[in-house]
Amino acid sequence: MTATSTLESQPVASTSSQQSLYEASTQYRHWRFSPKQLVDMRYALNSDAVSAIRNAFENDSPGSSASVAFLSAQEEYLLVKLYVGKVSQLCAHFRFPEEVEATAVTYLKRFYLKNTVMDWHPKNVMLTALFLATKTTNHPISLESYASHIPKTAPSDVLDLEFLVAQSLGFDFAVWHPHRSLWGIWLDIQTLPDVSLGDLQTAYEAATKHVRAARLTDAEFIYTPSQIALACFSLASPTLASAWARAKFPSLPHPPVADVLGSIEAMILREGSPPDVEAVREVDRRLRLCKNPEKIVGSNAYNKKLQEKEKKAEEKRIRKAEAARIAMEEGDPFGNELAKKAVEELDDDDDDD
Amino acid sequence: MDAVEKANAERQRRWSKDQKIGEGTYAVVYRGRELATGRKVAIKKIKVGQFKDGLDMSAIREVKFLRELKHQNVIELLDVFSSKKNLNLVLEFLDTDLELVIKDRSLVFLPADIKSWMAMTFRGLEFCHRNFILHRDLKPNNLLIASDGQLKIADFGLARDFADPGYKMTCQVITRWYRPPELLWGCRYYSTAVDIWSVGCIFAELMLRTPYLPGETDMDQLKTIFRALGTPTETDWPGHTKLPDYVPVGQFPKTPLRELFTAASTDCLNLLSQCLIYDPKRRISAKDALSHPYFFALPYPSHPSKLPKPAKKDVPLEEMDGNVEMASSGPGVKANPPNKLKRKHSSEDLSSRPVARRLDFSK
Numbered sequence: 071m072t073a074t075s076t077l078e079s080q081p082v083a084s085t086s087s088q089q090s091l092y093e094a095s096t097q098y099r100h101w102r103f104s105p106k107q108l109v110d111m112r113y114a115l116n117s118d119a120v121s122a123i124r125n126a127f128e129n130d131s132p133g134s135s136a137s138v139a140f141l142s143a144q145e146e147y148l149l150v151k152l153y154v155g156k157v158s159q160l161c162a163h164f165r166f167p168e169e170v171e172a173t174a175v176t177y178l179k180r181f182y183l184k185n186t187v188m189d190w191h192p193k194n195v196m197l198t199a200l201f202l203a204t205k206t207t208n209h210p211i212s213l214e215s216y217a218s219h220i221p222k223t224a225p226s227d228v229l230d231l232e233f234l235v236a237q238s239l240g241f242d243f244a245v246w247h248p249h250r251s252l253w254g255i256w257l258d259i260q261t262l263p264d265v266s267l268g269d270l271q272t273a274y275e276a277a278t279k280h281v282r283a284a285r286l287t288d289a290e291f292i293y294t295p296s297q298i299a300l301a302c303f304s305l306a307s308p309t310l311a312s313a314w315a316r317a318k319f320p321s322l323p324h325p326p327v328a329d330v331l332g333s334i335e336a337m338i339l340r341e342g343s344p345p346d347v348e349a350v351r352e353v354d355r356r357l358r359l360c361k362n363p364e365k366i367v368g369s370n371a372y373n374k375k376l377q378e379k380e381k382k383a384e385e386k387r388i389r390k391a392e393a394a395r396i397a398m399e400e401g402d403p404f405g406n407e408l409a410k411k412a413v414e415e416l417d418d419d420d421d422d423d
Numbered sequence: 424m425d426a427v428e429k430a431n432a433e434r435q436r437r438w439s440k441d442q443k444i445g446e447g448t449y450a451v452v453y454r455g456r457e458l459a460t461g462r463k464v465a466i467k468k469i470k471v472g473q474f475k476d477g478l479d480m481s482a483i484r485e486v487k488f489l490r491e492l493k494h495q496n497v498i499e500l501l502d503v504f505s506s507k508k509n510l511n512l513v514l515e516f517l518d519t520d521l522e523l524v525i526k527d528r529s530l531v532f533l534p535a536d537i538k539s540w541m542a543m544t545f546r547g548l549e550f551c552h553r554n555f556i557l558h559r560d561l562k563p564n565n566l567l568i569a570s571d572g573q574l575k576i577a578d579f580g581l582a583r584d585f586a587d588p589g590y591k592m593t594c595q596v597i598t599r600w601y602r603p604p605e606l607l608w609g610c611r612y613y614s615t616a617v618d619i620w621s622v623g624c625i626f627a628e629l630m631l632r633t634p635y636l637p638g639e640t641d642m643d644q645l646k647t648i649f650r651a652l653g654t655p656t657e658t659d660w661p662g663h664t665k666l667p668d669y670v671p672v673g674q675f676p677k678t679p680l681r682e683l684f685t686a687a688s689t690d691c692l693n694l695l696s697q698c699l700i701y702d703p704k705r706r707i708s709a710k711d712a713l714s715h716p717y718f719f720a721l722p723y724p725s726h727p728s729k730l731p732k733p734a735k736k737d738v739p740l741e742e743m744d745g746n747v748e749m750a751s752s753g754p755g756v757k758a759n760p761p762n763k764l765k766r767k768h769s770s771e772d773l774s775s776r777p778v779a780r781r782l783d784f785s786k
């Protein structure tokens with residue numbers, strides 16, 4: 071691995087031959103949005119969730135949803151942001167590498183582009199997202215030891231949500247991170263003439279803090295990792311950042327990234343700090359009253375839903391057994407093509423588990 | 424139903440799972456179809472419930488990397504969905520693999536055929552390496568062959584990315600016969616060169632029609648390598664005696680490759696020798712291999728559709744079951760490659776795989 075190849079793996083501009091690698095990634099194809107798309111998505115997700123949960127309340131006991139103050143999309147966002155910060159605390163506790171932390175944060179944020187906190191509380195999802203990230207970044211630890219380090223957490227609490235989290239991510243496990251690009255920029259600047267290594271080190275450390283702050287924002291959904299990295303460097307040292315950009319794009323009078331840097335920098339400064347704890351506490355207090363009753367283990371609504379599911383599964387088992395019986399009566403379980411087909415059709419999954 | 428569950432159910436409905444065609448240690452493989460188009464696919468169902476640590480690492484690696492890689496010579500992952508506690512990978516359907524092709528004694532390989540397989544292997548591997556992905560389990564059994572003859576690198580259950588330099592990695596990778604000496608001596612900071620060594624072994628196997636370096640144990644593997652290629656000197660491979668698990672394994676003279684590969688062209692042996700260079704730093708890269716004169720000299724690589732492949736025999740099932748033993752007694756296998764990491768020995772594949780494949784021919 072050389073410095074340049076790392077950098078080019080997360081290119082800043084389309085002039086790089088490596089650009090296509092990033093553009094072929096699931097991150098680029100599935101997880102990039104305009105600011106407006108993000109707002110619309112969250113708004114739609116939230117209003118769908120509210121009406122579904124309102125229904126659940128009404129099913130449980132008619133009229134009961136009238137007094138419930140559901141969370142808004144903005145309030146959901148605040149709560150998630152609080153838990154993004156908590157992922158970092160957990161990672162510090164476990165001494166996980168930055169790769170694990172950054173990946174877990176991305177997973178948590180992506181999860182809530184597909185789910186509502188009123189169904190799944192981020193304090194639980196966070197634990198699963200982090201556990202999954204240890205595996206996808208190739209730093210696995212045993213579930214038992216993981217859970218034992220977290221108060222009031224059993225292995226099953228982590229595992230029960232793993233499938234849901236993986237599904238919500240669309241199984242897109244690979245993530246491109248700004249801290250990697252930042253490291254590439256840092257290596258590159260070392261090779262520029264007339265750079266004081268002391269200044270560079272100070273700038274790099276400051277930029278690293280900005281990269282961490284950027285994790286609390288929507289930057290990763292809007293900009294490329296290398297754009298974010300350069301913006302962070304530019305916040306730390308505009309001089310070094312522009313020296314790097316000039317060296318990188320010598321033929322261009324106006325480096326192609328310059329246009330977006332300002333917006334990213336503003337976003338990091340505006341949104342890159344943890345939410346006000348009092349405000350979030352209030353959101354969390356209300357969440358206790360507007361949680362989806364169907365997701366609360368042991369509640370009436372939950373049990374009802376469970377019973378429906380079990381009834382369906384039971385009916386299917388009966389149909390399957392019937393089909394198998396018919397096949398057996400024909401003498402050979404696999405002789406009769408029709409019966410066999412019937413068995414296979416019903417046999418969608420539980421054949422050997 | 425939640426939006427996420429709904430989306431999953433929609434994905435699931437795109438595919439039909441037809442018939443079981445094979446079984447690995449952590450997965451059952453079905454033949455299936457894309458309902459809209461009738462396209463044939465393979466659905467690899469991974470049982471997740473059985474792992475106490477949840478989704479298992481092989482499955483995670485396979486999904487993680489195949490989601491990102493799209494290349495003609497890398498197996499295509501078409502979709503992923505879950506059902507109950509199972510993870511389903513929808514893969515392009517592939518007729519056979521290079522191990523079966525090599526073992527089929529009725530097939531004759533022309534030099535142009537070998538060149539074609541090698542070119543496709545290097546193309547797929549160059550793409551992986553360009554994406555900072557090490558495969559770490561290349562062997563004929565993991566090079567699958569599509570019906571149009573295209574070779575596809577498959578089985579990314581041991582793959583990892585290497586964009587972060589200086590990370591210690593496990594040396595317990597790659598099936599022994601294809602494992603390079605640096606891993607056998609416990610090197611923990613390795614590179615794309617480990618995959619190139621494996622490709623070199625496959626290259627040789629294509630010419631010999633039998634595994635080139637079939638060691639019986641890890642220690643014997645080093646001996647087998649040195650018996651074939653000579654014991655490395657400090658000039659050949661500076662610093663190798665400092666590797667963590669270094670032990671001297673005896674002095675063997677270098678014999679020219681020409682003595683074993685009597686029919687090969689000079690270009691061919693030159694490329695082979697560059698894949699099997701001891702010093703990983705000097706071993707050829709996939710990119711450079713692709714511009715090696717071997718690929719530009721006559722005979723040109725065979726067109727994939729013209730490559731030899733096992734005949735599709737229309738044999739009734741019962742009869743096939745009786746033939747398992749015959750099918751499994753492939754020549755040239757001197758020992759089981761013991762394999763702590765992999766799900767199954769490739770010698771076991773011999774007894775299950777041909778049957779699994781041929782089940783499919785009775786359609």
Ligand SMILES: Nc1ncnc2c1ncn2[C@@H]1O[C@H](COP(=O)(O)OP(=O)(O)OP(=O)(O)O)[C@@H](O)[C@H]1O
Pocket residue numbers: 444445446447448449450451452464465467514515516517518578765766767768772776779780
């Ligand atoms: N893409 C595919 N197309 C057609 N058949 C396939 C495909 N993938 C797998 N198979 C069949 O399913 C069998 C099991 O595959 P799987 O990859 O799970 O295990 P394996 O490679 O045989 O062994 P291991 O578990 O050691 O990797 C294969 O031997 C093959 O017969």
Ligand SMILES: [Mg+2]
Pocket residue numbers: 564565578
């Ligand atoms: Mg395999």
